[in-house]
Amino acid sequence: MHYLDASFIKTKIQADRLKLADELKILFSKRAAKHDEEATFPFDNFDNLKEYGFTHLTVPKKYGGKELSLYEFLQIQERIAQGDAATALSLGWHLGIIMNLRETNKWPQGLFEKVCKEIITENKLINSAATEPRSGSPARGGKPETTAELINNRWVLNGKKTYASLAPALDYFIITATIIESGSVAEFLVSKGAEGLKIEETWDTLGMRATRSDDLILTNVTVEKEALIGTREKAGKPKPQGWLLHIPACYVGVAMAARNEAIQFSKDYQPNSANHPICEFPEVQQKIALMEIELMTTRQFMYSTAERWDQANKEERERMGTDLAAVKYVATNSSVKVVDLAMRIVGAHSLSKSSPMQRYYRDVRAGLHNPPADEMTLKVLAKRALGS
Template identity: 60%
Template structure:
């Protein structure tokens, strides 16, 4: 680890987690190109994460998990992303949701305890499958076209979801659907083994290829009555979901990897026109300084927001919705800028498929499309200014 890794470590426990994660991250980096080129899910990486107990990192201690704080979760997320961004983003959805479900306590406690037990004992993975072809992301207010019908004491669900990250590895899907009888939107817990659940392999992107965010097809899926785990409430103002900071943590981790690649290149690359490596060139040093300033600024915002979340009582966290939205926008856009600067230092060689920078460039841009997107953040911040 370098001084940038050390920058935000505050406790011995955090250092221990980072040292442990650093080893895994280096292993993941060696396999990242293979998973990216072939567009396959990184099962080997997840086997290692399962073996080391990372799947229950955010499960509270009372249910057998490690019970880490949001701050600690982000430290781990950022470090994994330095090795493989797709692995980090995939793990982040699972860990973030497990944290969110505990914090909000909107599920029946026994159902949550059962899922926690399965995560720990059988290494089960869970993620939300919310985005649809026509309604888009729920963050934009679209009503699900996936329909849930109640019949003879059970639910029948039909619909299609896209962008289902971890699709090949999931054991549970959290599926938002419109309840036909009332028009309400409900979240349904759908086990992968249920008849009528099919994964359609459609993921064909240039970035985050290894997340395998394929389509989920639900055809006459029969579920018990208690599969309805939450009825959604209409929200007029942005909701405060601290767990979503796993998204910017992932992308700034990718940016850190790009920075390190550029520094390493500058130390060794010496064109025939120079009597020394390009690290001695003032413009190269200026760009590295600019990168480090951007990283320090963005990460300071990220970890101060996470710390604020951890220290704020649950009933007052709604006030942090704006902080969270601003943090995601600033950190993710900074990550894109840092990767671009790193590629300018390396030059044309950064576009070679053999160079990880081209993968960082493709992966980091995906963050611009994760929630909340920049236009939504700009709207809510602008609305707040004129409302007050």
């Protein structure tokens, strides 16, 4: 067991599950460069995740899943991300959606049971498509410009969604839309292959290239009346959602991968100007120590918050929004620092396209742009401190 994990693995079940995750991590790391360079979705990685049962992990036990806690979910995310961050982030959306539905019971029970059983028996995948070009992230409270209209007792959806991670592999899309008649914001469950649903391949980014977070175009997509799965009278900021900690866990995994790469490099690399590897230089040891401090403090914060969430009741969870946002802020910014320190240890070698370090450098910065945004977190922290 890696010493950094010693205080976070609490049960034999967790340890055994993480051994399987380590097998996948090694496998995914061998494919990561190719998927990154070509910006291809890692279907092969998801075949392995399905084979190992990892797409079932947050499904309730009564439907055949493992019903992972948030704490255990983050362990998996962190470990898979060490092999391939794009795969981990994509998996996290699927697992997190199911965890959130399990905890909130906001779907009709029969529909949730149906989807869960399809995940177990048919390895189906699901994600939400909520972000839009003009409204931005739903975390900012914007109202969807995608519309829904009830025509001949069926819903007709029109609009455009952006950042639809996992899009090429999804079986179900949760689409947010504004109902034309009432102005209410609603969610609709749309199956892949629905007529008028099109994936527009626009994803060509600096980092997280293999998530294939392409645009989703809806042109008169017609679904049954029962596809409406929830409404609210007006758009607003969502309640605290613990499952979104899968985002910082992913980027902490990237930082750990960079840390491991840098430490191994420092042990192996010996310039001809020295009679020992660079790990013996005080300035290198200082950078290693700084990486350790960042990871130790960040992970303690992240896992202790996840544990609080798992143990909290509904009312307590509703008071945890600021803490959840703070975890994301600390973890993503700390992970950027760790990768930067790791690259300083490796030096110019880290800029080579053959080095995974340059991919870690690009991928970890994507975390700064996942919700919630840093300025929003700082604003709510300041207001809380000021008592407003």
